[in-house]
Amino acid sequence: MKIAPAAAAAAPAPQSNNIPLGIALMLAVTVVFALQDGISRHLAGEYNVYMVVMIRYWFFAAFVMAVAARKAGGLRAAARTSQPGIQIFRGFLLAAEICVAVLGFTILGLVESHAVFACYPLMVAALSGPILGEKVGWRRWTAIAIGFIGVIIILEPGYGVFDPMAIIPLVSAVMFAVYGLLTRYAGRRDRTATSFFWTGVTGAIGMTAVGAWFWEPMAPGDQLWMALLCLTGASGHWLLIRCYEVAEASAVQPFAYFQLVFASALGMAVFGETLRTNVAIGAVVIVAAGLFTLWRERQKDLEPDA
Template sequence: MQSNNTRLGIVLMIGTTFIFAIQDGISRHLAGEYNVLMIVMIRYWFFAAFVIAIARRQAGSIRAAATTQQPFVQICRGLLLSAEICVMVAGFVLLGLIESHAIFASYPLLVAALSGPILGEAVGWRRWAAIGVGFVGVLIILQPGITVFAPAAIIPLIAALMFALYSLLTRYAARKDSAATSFFWTGTVGAVLLTVIGATSWEPMIARDWAWMATLCVTGAAGHFLLIKCYEAAEASAVQPFAYLQLVFATAIGLLVFGEALELHVALGAGLVIASGLFTVWRARQVAKS
């Protein structure tokens, strides 16, 4: 049941973004040593168990949680999210946390741009202008003519597009299915897909990295649990701007742990992307009020 405690919601969102940034750092480390599919597959096994437990508690039974009138939409959501995570983790390894997150931060702009043709939502000229400015920021990060055609630079942009489509399908699914049902399908479909395609990618892992793997699984569950509590405490529009702090935390981890560099063009481009994203969130809230 949702309350109206915005301050608590903000605190929970900050905690969520911090935990997810730690998760991304651990993913970057493990995926640099082992196959990406194996790392995400193990993570999804734990995530699926967590999802089933939460969905069962919220819906009353597993059967109730799994019941949907739109299985194709739910399957597509699950496939998109699991594939997006694999793509993004690969981006961490090839491009680093800082640049990957700077580019991925454009996904709310993609959500706004695609909400019209996919969901039939109205997008006014102000939000279109903000979307345009945000993508100028992405181009600044990518440096057209220098790295824009490099596969590593495109990977987090592909992940952002996939996550935007996942977000839009989630909103579409919410018209008929409960949050518990969508959550159930998200975890289970991803776990099945990754088990099928990732089982042959198994590699032996040393004891120290199994400890990191366990931490990755726990942080994933903890982050999603905090996110659920966050949206129970406050409206999504009130806490969504603070989700951009994940970029800040991931940048700090990239600098301090992995020795990455924060280049000027990345900082400037990310600033434009974040400013544009915050404006689209604010403008959507204003339109909803009117």
Template sequence: MSADNTRLGIWLMVATTFVFAMQDGISRHLAGEYNVLMVVMIRYWFFAAFVIAVAVRKAGGLRAAAATEQPLVQAFRGVLLATEICVMILAFVLLGLIESHAVFTSYPLLIAALSGPVLGERVGWRRWAAIAVGFVGVLIILQPGMRVFQIEALIPLAAAFMFALYGLLTRYVARKDSAATSFFWTGTTGAVVMTAVGLWFWEPMSAPDWGWMALLCVTGAGGHFLLIKTYELAEASAVQPFAYLQLVFASALGLLVFGETLETNVVIGAGLVVSAGLFTLWRQRQKELRD
């Protein structure tokens, strides 16, 4: 990879995190007014149309994109991601963008912790130490025992766990399937399951909110497109640390648009989580270079 490609890949990752943060803000607004399942269902309709359009343009078309030897795992991945999105948007409504994202940033640590039992990878003591530090950060954010503990605070942690498992399963299926195949299954199975559930919760939507809904769909597809381009240009290890900027952008949105407050414990805890995550990424990079 050239230095120019890596530099452009980093800028694309920054743009990706900004777009996804805007998507989260719009999701919070719409889910505050309408049922979460309906909002995610409509978003998935557009997402499925997007992945099908991408598949049609590639060699082999839809048949090639859908071809897999592991359909059950691929389908489970798609359902898992759709469920995680619903849970995370619920967290935005109940807890706000700042605290939800501060907890959710623990997902790379969960991936590291689960990579052993799920993928059979070896996790050394340094990464286990980083995982422990990261979860101290999560506890600082949640403050169990320091105040009346809100059960809602566990919702973004559950979303982080689901997203970590989704990420590990994505690495698992990548041993046999292409990224295009995984992308196709993610969009289509998610759309099927969300339609089966979401139609039961249909509500009339105002004209301005249909505009926000359209923007949510565009930012969702646009964010995934930017992410694909990012990984085409640069190695994941070079750009992944910049994914943490989504926490910064989402926090700014929470402060400026939704009137949220930035608590000291959240800043300290998020700092520990991000630092531990960056160390884990660095150790993974060192391991890949040795191998």
């Protein structure tokens, strides 16, 4: 679905706090990643998901290494870590999550996939206790419970025969939340550049080991779409890194939910998807709960019992 939001969790400490510019950059990020998801949906509908994600990762790894090479110490400094096991697992987990997310796009479409995936900040809050040992107060637990009511509204488990495929974006959200928490954990000892480097390189290695077995010739027109997919990935990363350099994460993070809006609009306009009433209601519930959780995250330093 999106590599960069997780990378953003470990983005460099902001050197300024230009909130208007940060918001503008975050909105640009959501547009770019919505386009990326739309292109992924098209290509994965024509070719094997593993191959599409593998090629996307090749370009991402090249971008990561180019960024690392320009910094002090070069590639060797970026790769230096005291916790290679965690870094490798993070990279493989994110690659697997992207495969699951893209599969969800092809089966359920962009609208429903993004509506369910929007619950991942709630999962981050719920899992921060067992994974990071952070305290989650009753207010945030209430928001988490309300958010999952929104997921249930979207999935409609009580109406007719429940489609197990509807669980795919929920699995993707769980995987992405765990990845984000492991990124935060790794960031206690590793630099941002290190986590970013391992994310791209290990993901590319893992996807090549899998995707090479599913290689298919690609039509010339789709080669252009593949090139655009790679370009949106790199440009989205750059925009997000820049966003977190110029503004505080807590100030711009709520605007990341606009990806749900843009991706849904793309799904309806290009792929003929429809926005069912239950999906719209559930998405509103999830986003509201997520925004409250982000607000409580911002307040917890002032209120230790948050």
